[in-house]
Amino acid sequence: MQQREANAATVERMFEAEPVLVDVARAGDVVPGMGERTILTSGPRTDASAYRGGQRRAVAFGAIHEGLAADEDDAWRQIEAGEILVEPCQDHGCIGSVAGIYTASMPVFVVKNRVHGNLAFCNLYEGASPRRLNYGVYDEEVAAGLRYLEDVLGPVLGAAVREAGEIPLKPIVRRALNMGDELHSRNTAASLLFGQAIFPALLELRERHQEAVESALGFLRENDYFFLRLSMAAAKATADASHGVEGSSVVSGMCVSGLEFAIRVSGLEDWIRGPLPISRAKLFDGFTEDDIEWLGGESCMTEAIGLGGFAQATAPSLQAYQGGTVDAMRETNLSMYEITVAENPTFKIPYLAYRGTPTGIDVFAVAETGILPTIDAGLAGKDGGQIGAGTLLAPLECFEAAAAAYLERYGARTTAAVDV
Amino acid sequence: MQQREANAATVERMFEAEPVLVDVARAGDVVPGMGERTILTSGPRTDASAYRGGQRRAVAFGAIHEGLAADEDDAWRQIEAGEILVEPCQDHGCIGSVAGIYTASMPVFVVKNRVHGNLAFCNLYEGASPRRLNYGVYDEEVAAGLRYLEDVLGPVLGAAVREAGEIPLKPIVRRALNMGDELHSRNTAASLLFGQAIFPALLELRERHQEAVESALGFLRENDYFFLRLSMAAAKATADASHGVEGSSVVSGMCVSGLEFAIRVSGLEDWIRGPLPISRAKLFDGFTEDDIEWLGGESCMTEAIGLGGFAQATAPSLQAYQGGTVDAMRETNLSMYEITVAENPTFKIPYLAYRGTPTGIDVFAVAETGILPTIDAGLAGKDGGQIGAGTLLAPLECFEAAAAAYLERYGARTTAAVDV
Numbered sequence: 001m002q003q004r005e006a007n008a009a010t011v012e013r014m015f016e017a018e019p020v021l022v023d024v025a026r027a028g029d030v031v032p033g034m035g036e037r038t039i040l041t042s043g044p045r046t047d048a049s050a051y052r053g054g055q056r057r058a059v060a061f062g063a064i065h066e067g068l069a070a071d072e073d074d075a076w077r078q079i080e081a082g083e084i085l086v087e088p089c090q091d092h093g094c095i096g097s098v099a100g101i102y103t104a105s106m107p108v109f110v111v112k113n114r115v116h117g118n119l120a121f122c123n124l125y126e127g128a129s130p131r132r133l134n135y136g137v138y139d140e141e142v143a144a145g146l147r148y149l150e151d152v153l154g155p156v157l158g159a160a161v162r163e164a165g166e167i168p169l170k171p172i173v174r175r176a177l178n179m180g181d182e183l184h185s186r187n188t189a190a191s192l193l194f195g196q197a198i199f200p201a202l203l204e205l206r207e208r209h210q211e212a213v214e215s216a217l218g219f220l221r222e223n224d225y226f227f228l229r230l231s232m233a234a235a236k237a238t239a240d241a242s243h244g245v246e247g248s249s250v251v252s253g254m255c256v257s258g259l260e261f262a263i264r265v266s267g268l269e270d271w272i273r274g275p276l277p278i279s280r281a282k283l284f285d286g287f288t289e290d291d292i293e294w295l296g297g298e299s300c301m302t303e304a305i306g307l308g309g310f311a312q313a314t315a316p317s318l319q320a321y322q323g324g325t326v327d328a329m330r331e332t333n334l335s336m337y338e339i340t341v342a343e344n345p346t347f348k349i350p351y352l353a354y355r356g357t358p359t360g361i362d363v364f365a366v367a368e369t370g371i372l373p374t375i376d377a378g379l380a381g382k383d384g385g386q387i388g389a390g391t392l393l394a395p396l397e398c399f400e401a402a403a404a405a406y407l408e409r410y411g412a413r414t415t416a417a418v419d420v
Numbered sequence: 421m422q423q424r425e426a427n428a429a430t431v432e433r434m435f436e437a438e439p440v441l442v443d444v445a446r447a448g449d450v451v452p453g454m455g456e457r458t459i460l461t462s463g464p465r466t467d468a469s470a471y472r473g474g475q476r477r478a479v480a481f482g483a484i485h486e487g488l489a490a491d492e493d494d495a496w497r498q499i500e501a502g503e504i505l506v507e508p509c510q511d512h513g514c515i516g517s518v519a520g521i522y523t524a525s526m527p528v529f530v531v532k533n534r535v536h537g538n539l540a541f542c543n544l545y546e547g548a549s550p551r552r553l554n555y556g557v558y559d560e561e562v563a564a565g566l567r568y569l570e571d572v573l574g575p576v577l578g579a580a581v582r583e584a585g586e587i588p589l590k591p592i593v594r595r596a597l598n599m600g601d602e603l604h605s606r607n608t609a610a611s612l613l614f615g616q617a618i619f620p621a622l623l624e625l626r627e628r629h630q631e632a633v634e635s636a637l638g639f640l641r642e643n644d645y646f647f648l649r650l651s652m653a654a655a656k657a658t659a660d661a662s663h664g665v666e667g668s669s670v671v672s673g674m675c676v677s678g679l680e681f682a683i684r685v686s687g688l689e690d691w692i693r694g695p696l697p698i699s700r701a702k703l704f705d706g707f708t709e710d711d712i713e714w715l716g717g718e719s720c721m722t723e724a725i726g727l728g729g730f731a732q733a734t735a736p737s738l739q740a741y742q743g744g745t746v747d748a749m750r751e752t753n754l755s756m757y758e759i760t761v762a763e764n765p766t767f768k769i770p771y772l773a774y775r776g777t778p779t780g781i782d783v784f785a786v787a788e789t790g791i792l793p794t795i796d797a798g799l800a801g802k803d804g805g806q807i808g809a810g811t812l813l814a815p816l817e818c819f820e821a822a823a824a825a826y827l828e829r830y831g832a833r834t835t836a837a838v839d840v
Binding site: 178179180188189192193195196199200203207213214217221316320325326350351353354 | 595608615634736770773
């Protein structure tokens with residue numbers, strides 16, 4: 001296939017995808033290849049011994065929480081002995097928030113792409129505290145929060161989703177874009193809309209599970225970020241469907257570990273690695289750039305399908321959180337059209353006169369213009385916990401390497417990177 | 421008091437007001453001075469025989485619906501004989517949507533301003549059909565819809581509000597402004613947030629009133645405009661508290677009947693009348709300007725307290741509905757700062773870098789600049805029903821007359837209209 005057609009076919013798959021929430025279940029029961037002694041973490045496939053700092057600690061915390069290890073040293077002894085398997089989230093259909101730690105007992109959203117049939121999974125938001133396992137923290141409070149997800153929230157949400165049949169996620173995303181969300185750093189409206197969609201089913205369950213239902217309603221009411229994990233799972237289900245189009249130079253995935261950034265290109269096989277992203281962060285009071293710790297993160301999959309930083313102009317309220325201005329956000333959003341091959345027919349930006357979000361990053365467009373994909377993100381600190389938020393820029397090196405790999409594989413480009 | 425201080429005191433009352441929903445009850449039981457044979461309608465006090473066209477028909481429809489009259493002629497015979505009393509909504513603490521018909525059996529939101537103690541009332545949204553009594557239509561379908569509000573929705577919401585204790589409205593408005601609502605023509609986020617606030621109480625009622633609760637949940641889920649009546653009642657409670665500041669030239673209310681536009685000024689007593697507003701409408705397909713019929717409307721009270729047209733830049737999604745552009749909406753919103761005396765400390769516009777909404781219209785500023793207050797509104801057709809939406813401009817004559825009345829009352833102005 002010609003590159004132009006291959007790229008169009010790639011985004012067409014993204015546009016056709018219909019991610020629906022079909023269940024909330026125990027990871028060990030539903031995630032492909034996830035054994036009882038498997039731990040997943042963010043980023044491309046990495047030899048476990050290479051993990052450093054906060055991500056290395058977070059992996060060990062996962063093992064401790066799952067009851068596989070007594071302490072960090074024990075966890076790493078077992079990992080290095082091959083008794084505990086550390087695997088990349090995305091190779092198992094999962095998508096990691098920050099460190100992205102998954103263990104077998106954790107509940108996961110099960111999202112099915114109704115059109116292409118593929119499944120994606122994401123574990124649940126731990127709540128509003130800056131101290132969370134996904135931000136590399138583990139103590140009694142974090143453990144109690146995780147047990148709450150396992151014992152109460154996950155099971156009751158699962159029962160409600162099965163009661164509801166399924167919950168289509170794309171209409172929620174579409175509507176939330178009209179209500180100030182960009183579905184990465186802001187999910188307030190989507191969380192409300194999801195609450196509205198699941199309330200009738202929760203109501204049905206109330207007689208049998210009164211306490212759990214009331215607790216779930218409270219959790220939904222208090223957590224404006226709740227939907228992020230569904231946005232991520234929907235993005236994973238959508239991006240995965242776009243992968244594997246012969247001749248395509250469009251990005252079908254992005255992720256970061258504590259060590260490196262990586263992109264996947266639809267027409268190429270392996271993840272292509274580069275340095276860590278460039279941070280344009282606003283740190284919470286009392287923190288400096290030196291406090292930033294890279295734990296990984298795969299929520300940038302939302303950007304890969306035209307949300308997050310690619311829909312920034314929908315979310316002016318992020319200017320305060322991220323430290324930007326409305327005009328800068330608008331300019332940033334507009335610049336993303338220069339590195340993408342299509343405008344989303346479903347996801348629209350009211351502030352840009354309902355222009356579709358820029359979708360489908362062409363590695364050649366990035367490599368040639370030097371315009372880097374903008375990612376809305378939270379930032380972790382060296383002592384764990386969230387210490388700020390802002391935008392990250394995907395590193396140019398990944399796109400240059402991807403362009404080189406494309407030329408090596410296909411011989412030559414057959415079209416201009418982006419129609420002008 | 422000096423005019424400057426009086427104006428500041430007027431908006432300060434608006435800013436201090438804390439409207440909370442305390443009940444949903446039968447109008448005849450709670451609205452002051454509302455008898456079983458009283459019908460309320462939008463606009464300033466008018467001799468009943470003067471009502472024309474759609475508003476005249478709507479008043480008669482109210483009488484028929486309430487079982488006071490057999491048909492339109494019978495209704496008007498009784499009205500002219502003084503057997504049925506037609507009164508202005510606002511003199512009874514109520515606020516009318518379009519024709520604003522209230523009868524004794526209708527349920528009303530009871531909103532209390534916790535700070536100043538005053539009450540305001542608004543009846544309930546009839547649903548999404550363009551054929552509604554407030555748009556001057558009455559038939560079996562409209563009647564059935566009204567009976568649903570009286571027999572099912574009103575009572576169950578009332579029980580839920582009493583169960584909840586009270587529901588503060590200002591936090592909902594504040595949050596909704598961050599989510600694309602301007603609280604007049606767009607109330608989608610506020611309706612969701614209100615749903616979230618009342619769900620726990622509805623849940624409590626489910627065992628005793630299963631069918632009504634499920635029906636109420638469905639109604640809330642389906643009607644993005646549901647909150648408008650609460651926004652109006654909150655605006656009425658807020659604006660009423662700002663009325664009566666000696667020396668103030670700030671508008672404390674606006675309304676329109678089928679005959680005329682009128683404003684109330686905090687430091688003056690009577691409503692000041694002028695011609696009908698100027699329409700900048702986008703009509704639904706198949707309608708022309710000749711089809712517009714003025715039935716009245718008091719939802720412009722939202723503009724009087726710094727919402728609606730004064731917060732247009734929060735609601736870019738209205739560009740399609742109203743036929744404007746984002747840039748025009750932003751410019752319109754900015755121009756409202758030129759005719760207002762303060763910026764709202766609670767209601768902020770993310771797209772204007774969280775600038776507070778322009779609040780407190782100074783009649784002198786309007787009269788001298790010729791910048792007319794912008795009102796977001798729906799439009800009714802000659803055959804009844806909604807036929808379009810857009811912005812209306814309040815007529816200059818009202819503000820010129822108000823300025824003259826102010827000078828007559830107070831002798832002279834003591835400050836420039838607006839600080840520059």
